[in-house]
Amino acid sequence: MFRFFRHHTWILVATLSLTILSFVFFMAKGSFRSGSDSNSGNYGTLYGHVVSPMEYEKAKSSFFIIHWLQTGEWPDKNSTMTANEIEQEVYSYLVMNIKAREMGIHVSDDEAASAAGEMLRAPSLMRMFGTSEPVPAQAFIQQVLEPEHLGAADLEEAARTRLINNQLVTILGLPGTFVTPQEAGALYDHAYQEISAQAVFFSASNYISQTLPSLAETGLFYTNHMAAYREPDRVQVDYLVFSASNYMAQSKAEWAKTNFEETVNSVYDRFATTEFAGEKSPDAAKAKIRDILYKRRALQDANTDANKFIATLYSMSPVQEQNLANLALQKHLTLLTSAPFGEDYGPQDFDAPASLAKAAFQLNADSPYTGPIVGNDAVYIIGLAHQWPSMIPSFDSIRPQVTRDYLQEQAVTTARQAGTNFYYTARVQVSFGHKFSAAADASHLQVVNLSPFSLSSSGIPELGNQESLDQIKRAAFTTAPGNVSPFVPSSDGGFILYVQSLLPVDQNQKSADMPKFLAQVRQSRLNEAFNLWIISQLNQQLPNTPLFAKLQQGDGR
Numbered sequence: 001m002f003r004f005f006r007h008h009t010w011i012l013v014a015t016l017s018l019t020i021l022s023f024v025f026f027m028a029k030g031s032f033r034s035g036s037d038s039n040s041g042n043y044g045t046l047y048g049h050v051v052s053p054m055e056y057e058k059a060k061s062s063f064f065i066i067h068w069l070q071t072g073e074w075p076d077k078n079s080t081m082t083a084n085e086i087e088q089e090v091y092s093y094l095v096m097n098i099k100a101r102e103m104g105i106h107v108s109d110d111e112a113a114s115a116a117g118e119m120l121r122a123p124s125l126m127r128m129f130g131t132s133e134p135v136p137a138q139a140f141i142q143q144v145l146e147p148e149h150l151g152a153a154d155l156e157e158a159a160r161t162r163l164i165n166n167q168l169v170t171i172l173g174l175p176g177t178f179v180t181p182q183e184a185g186a187l188y189d190h191a192y193q194e195i196s197a198q199a200v201f202f203s204a205s206n207y208i209s210q211t212l213p214s215l216a217e218t219g220l221f222y223t224n225h226m227a228a229y230r231e232p233d234r235v236q237v238d239y240l241v242f243s244a245s246n247y248m249a250q251s252k253a254e255w256a257k258t259n260f261e262e263t264v265n266s267v268y269d270r271f272a273t274t275e276f277a278g279e280k281s282p283d284a285a286k287a288k289i290r291d292i293l294y295k296r297r298a299l300q301d302a303n304t305d306a307n308k309f310i311a312t313l314y315s316m317s318p319v320q321e322q323n324l325a326n327l328a329l330q331k332h333l334t335l336l337t338s339a340p341f342g343e344d345y346g347p348q349d350f351d352a353p354a355s356l357a358k359a360a361f362q363l364n365a366d367s368p369y370t371g372p373i374v375g376n377d378a379v380y381i382i383g384l385a386h387q388w389p390s391m392i393p394s395f396d397s398i399r400p401q402v403t404r405d406y407l408q409e410q411a412v413t414t415a416r417q418a419g420t421n422f423y424y425t426a427r428v429q430v431s432f433g434h435k436f437s438a439a440a441d442a443s444h445l446q447v448v449n450l451s452p453f454s455l456s457s458s459g460i461p462e463l464g465n466q467e468s469l470d471q472i473k474r475a476a477f478t479t480a481p482g483n484v485s486p487f488v489p490s491s492d493g494g495f496i497l498y499v500q501s502l503l504p505v506d507q508n509q510k511s512a513d514m515p516k517f518l519a520q521v522r523q524s525r526l527n528e529a530f531n532l533w534i535i536s537q538l539n540q541q542l543p544n545t546p547l548f549a550k551l552q553q554g555d556g557r
Contacts, residue, residue: 044545046091046098051545058157059093061150065158069119072128074148087547088538093161095537100164103171107160116152116159129353129376133292136299139374143355169530179525184518189505192513194452195476196500198436199462200426200445202419202493204411211410213403221406222395229392229402232342235360236386238324238335240309241350242302242372242379244295251298264289299379306372306379309333313369313381321368324383337385356380415493423487423496430484436498452503472497 043051063086067075075086107115119125121134129135141152213221222229267289268276276285309331316323328335339349346357353375363370363384371381395402422443429439440447453460455473463469471488475497479485485497542548 042546044547046094046541046544047102049098051094055094055097056090059097059161060090061154062158062161063089063093064148065145065150065155066162068144069122069125084547084550087550088542091542091545091547092534092538095534095541096165096168097161099537100168103168105164105167107163109156111163112156112160115163116155119155119159119162133295133376136296136374142374143353147355147358169526172530172533179518179521181514181518184514184521185510187521188510188514188517191456192454192510193505194454194457194503195481196452196503197450197476198498198500199448199450199472199495200419200422200440201448201495202415202422202487204408204415204493207414207418207493208407208411210414211407213406213410218399218403218406219395221409222398222402225405226392229398231388231391231393232344233361233390234340234342234388235363235384236340237338237347237360237363237382238321238385239338239350239383240306240324240328240333240335240371240381242306242309242381244298244302244377244379247298247301247305248294250301251294254297254301255293260290260293263293267293295377299374299377302379303372303374306381310369310371310381319366319368321365321383321385324369324381340386340388351375351377352380356382360384412491412493416487416489419487419489419494419496423484426484426496426498430482430498436484471495 043053043056045051064075067073067089071078075081075089076083117137120137120140125135125140126133129139137152137155141155145151145155264286268282268286272282272285276288279285279288309327313323313327316327325335336350338347341347341357341360343357343361346352346354353373356373356375359370359373360382363382365384369381369383371379373380373382422440422445425443426436426439429442430436437447448462450460450462450472453473453476455477457469457473459469460472463472468490471490472495475485475488475495476499479497479499481499481501483499485499487496488494542551
């Protein structure tokens with residue numbers, strides 16, 4: 001059977017346990033993501049079951065949300081994913097949902113709601129939002145889901161799907177967990193045996209002064225690389241900031257009317273050994289909880305005032321951008337203006353939430369303002385100030401930048417030529433019994449003695465930011481001890497390694513590490529076995545769907 005389905009890297013992520021600070025999770029019912037597709041309501045059959053449009057949309061919503069939580073971007077906005085690949089993923093979710101029903105796997109509404117709360121408290125999500133605090137459910141729904149026509153119900157369904165998938169992985173991937181200690185020992189040696197090596201780096205910065213470009217050369221370079229200098233569509237917005245810091249006193253006063261310390265103690269009792277284990281003392285942990293609670297309520301109060309402002313703004317007629325400035329002046333609020341920014345990178349002059357840039361690019365003359373947009377520390381209302389279409393700047397306006405780029409490209413080329421030449425010199429010298437360091441000295445090159453490293457090493461101190469760690473590992477472990485590696489080009493130039501020796505594995509450390517390592521190997525094999533199962537099921541079932549015809553035509557194969 002023709003195999004088209006790639007391994008699901010998300011499976012491994014889905015099995016991770018997520019626990020983090022939980023206060024209040026708002027779970028309202030919403031509509032599923034609606035989007036156009038080419039199936040016209042016909043989604044085929046899986047295991048003899050006719051796939052309904054609602055089932056398909058639910059699976060699609062779950063995939064989209066889980067993908068966003070793992071990558072920070074929507075699948076249909078990912079340039080590396082084709083429409084057919086997205087559809088393949090959706091069908092994989094459908095296959096798992098149907099198989100789970102057949103196996104009697106059930107997730108209750110309470111379990112799904114709890115899991116949705118845990119998904120929003122994942123450290124990876126907090127990093128995406130640029131905060132060290134849990135992401136409020138309401139902020140996630142408003143900033144991330146609602147712009148894509150998704151809601152709280154879709155989030156709950158995605159959480160339900162993740163729980164079902166985890167159970168399927170555990171059950172169907174079980175055969176892959178049978179790994180003998182001897183096999184695990186060999187895998188440990190492969191992963192942790194260290195290598196001793198020396199390196200010579202050829203950095204473009206060492207060769208940049210050797211090029212003196214003429215105006216004609218830089219002009220030709222600009223002509224050949226004009227597309228790289230294209231500026232994206234840009235906008236400039238006027239914006240109001242309702243900062244949480246301005247509501248902190250009000251927040252503390254409101255909390256003072258409640259059993260605040262009882263709430264703090266309750267949160268601490270629940271999460272003391274997980275989310276606050278790193279705090280120096282219980283008092284330090286409780287102080288952090290107080291700050292989180294104060295800030296959260298302050299942000300809610302800021303959002304309340306922002307909503308009142310935007311309600312008044314939308315009541316003004318006729319609708320025009322000047323209304324924002326007029327109302328701000330009337331309310332004695334300071335209206336700020338951003339520097340121009342693109343949709344991909346957002347404002348650089350203030351700490352805007354990711355959703356602000358997207359909202360800014362949806363503004364136009366008929367809809368010149370929007371909000372509230374909830375961030376980590378403030379709530380924003382924005383209005384359209386100016387728009388610039390995508391354009392390629394003239395050579396004269398960016399000549400210094402073009403010159404720098406040309407010099408860098410030429411320096412990289414020179415560095416690589418030097419590296420290739422030295423490789424042949426060093427290989428000959430080493431083959432005659434000379435030291436690698438002597439060959440480098442003769443060519444006036446510096447040898448860097450690398451700290452011992454293995455395939456599992458997360459870094460090599462001497463590298464800094466010079467080269468890719470993966471490139472170093474690949475060159476080292478594909479070169480026999482006592483030999484010189486071929487020249488390896490990199491974005492900055494390249495490098496050559498001299499592999500001195502393989503170092504013996506520390507048996508005491510191996511004995512101590514083996515229980516944890518064996519568990520990791522078995523988990524990895526569990527996921528591999530499940531991946532093989534889902535691929536086989538899709539190869540059997542997708543011929544009964546419209547997607548199969550598209551794949552046979554070569555579109556997305």
